[in-house]
Amino acid sequence: MKVPFLDLKAQYLSIKYEIDLAIHQVIDNSAFAGGPFVEKFEKAFAPYCQCKEAIGVGSGTDALWIALIALGIGDGDEVITVPSSFIATAEAISFTGAKPVFVDIDKDTCNMNPDLIEAAITSRTKAIIPVHLFGQMADMDPIIKIANKRNLFVIEDACQAHGAEYKGKRAGSIGDAGCFSFYPGKNLGAYGEAGAVVTNNAGLAEIMRIFRDHGQSKKYCHKIIGWNGRMDGIQGAILEAKLKHLSAWNDARREHAGVYKELLKDIDRISLPVEMTQTKHVYHIYAIKTKRRDELIKYLTEKEISCGIHYPVPIHLQDAYKNMGLKKGCFPASENCADEFVSLPMFPELSRDQIEFVAQEIINFIKTVDS
Numbered sequence: 502m503k504v505p506f507l508d509l510k511a512q513y514l515s516i517k518y519e520i521d522l523a524i525h526q527v528i529d530n531s532a533f534a535g536g537p538f539v540e541k542f543e544k545a546f547a548p549y550c551q552c553k554e555a556i557g558v559g560s561g562t563d564a565l566w567i568a569l570i571a572l573g574i575g576d577g578d579e580v581i582t583v584p585s586s587f588i589a590t591a592e593a594i595s596f597t598g599a600k601p602v603f604v605d606i607d608k609d610t611c612n613m614n615p616d617l618i619e620a621a622i623t624s625r626t627k628a629i630i631p632v633h634l635f636g637q638m639a640d641m642d643p644i645i646k647i648a649n650k651r652n653l654f655v656i657e658d659a660c661q662a663h664g665a666e667y668k669g670k671r672a673g674s675i676g677d678a679g680c681f682s683f684y685p686g687k688n689l690g691a692y693g694e695a696g697a698v699v700t701n702n703a704g705l706a707e708i709m710r711i712f713r714d715h716g717q718s719k720k721y722c723h724k725i726i727g728w729n730g731r732m733d734g735i736q737g738a739i740l741e742a743k744l745k746h747l748s749a750w751n752d753a754r755r756e757h758a759g760v761y762k763e764l765l766k767d768i769d770r771i772s773l774p775v776e777m778t779q780t781k782h783v784y785h786i787y788a789i790k791t792k793r794r795d796e797l798i799k800y801l802t803e804k805e806i807s808c809g810i811h812y813p814v815p816i817h818l819q820d821a822y823k824n825m826g827l828k829k830g831c832f833p834a835s836e837n838c839a840d841e842f843v844s845l846p847m848f849p850e851l852s853r854d855q856i857e858f859v860a861q862e863i864i865n866f867i868k869t870v871d872s
């Protein structure tokens with residue numbers, strides 16, 4: 502049985518009428534760059550995130566960068582984040598002129614370990630960016646407590662966590678700003694590139710709204726030196742149509758995760774994702790860990806099961822950041838995850854048969870290793 506890692510076509514076919522209508526409305530109105538369809542999406546996405554404001558931008562990377570810029574972070578500043586993320590988190594920091602300062606993750610939840618933050622704070626530290634990896638929110642209470650005590654901003658990298666919750670609070674609503682990506686494969690995915698920042702701070706929202714549109718408060722009246730960071734109208738319309746389905750899609754992912762867990766929980770040599778109590782994990786990625794990672798992926802590939810690795814090299818060991826001088830051994834939990842993670846097929850349209858097949862083949866693989 503062929504099991505893809507992700508099936509965007511299946512999702513399109515399930516809502517084809519709504520998507521086609523959304524796209525044609527934008528074309529009929531020639532509202533391509535920013536405009537009313539983006540605004541309509543922003544008005545729906547902000548309350549979905551339990552926030553007052555949402556600002557649609559060009560990508561998740563833009564969202565992070567614009568949030569940092571709007572908070573005044575730049576040359577000479579330091580921003581604390583984790584090395585176990587997609588590189589965009591660090592890139593956004595670097596492209597303000599600030600320096601990313603890494604702290605390791607907790608080995609069970611694979612999110613920022615709050616116990617390590619204080620030792621990383623210096624007089625230059627301005628902000629903390631926890632990443633809600635794979636759809637589970639970082640342990641926000643201790644992070645917010647440290648940020649308040651040390652007068653730091655908190656920007657949530659919620660690019661993998663649309664609709665995730667921590668003690669009843671939605672991803673993006675706890676920090677000063679929350680940044681989302683709508684890259685096609687994300688839990689809420691555009692049909693191209695898009696992102697958004699959410700916040701409850703009206704002043705900050707206003708700066709970001711102006712900044713993403715060349716610093717314009719009205720046409721050709723440029724208050725600040727801004728940038729072109731607008732969301733496409735077509736993406737806004739598609740995202741507004743898809744947002745109505747997001748809760749059901751997240752529920753389906755959680756249900757699939759439950760089936761994987763049921764079938765794999767007693768299997769030696771693999772560890773399953775750890776769900777913190779009081780969080781709602783939305784399983785953007787379902788990553789298991791095993792010391793036999795490369796062999797397992799090879800075995801599953803032969804059975805036509807597609808897997809991923811998120812991410813095979815932690816950010817501090819990437820060539821792009823080699824001038825920071827951080828070596829293997831600096832962040833053991835992040836490095837261990839990079840060595841052992843395997844992301845199993847996970848998307849709302851996955852069938853129970855497919856999940857059972859994947860689980861059975863993992864069990865078969867473990868038997869070959871043990872025999």
Ligand SMILES: *Cc1c(COP(=O)(O)O)cnc(C)c1O
Pocket residue numbers: 560561562563586587589590632658660661681682683684695696
């Ligand atoms: C996808 C992602 C980003 C970047 O989003 P883009 O829309 O691809 O720019 C940033 N951080 C994390 C954790 C992501 O998963």
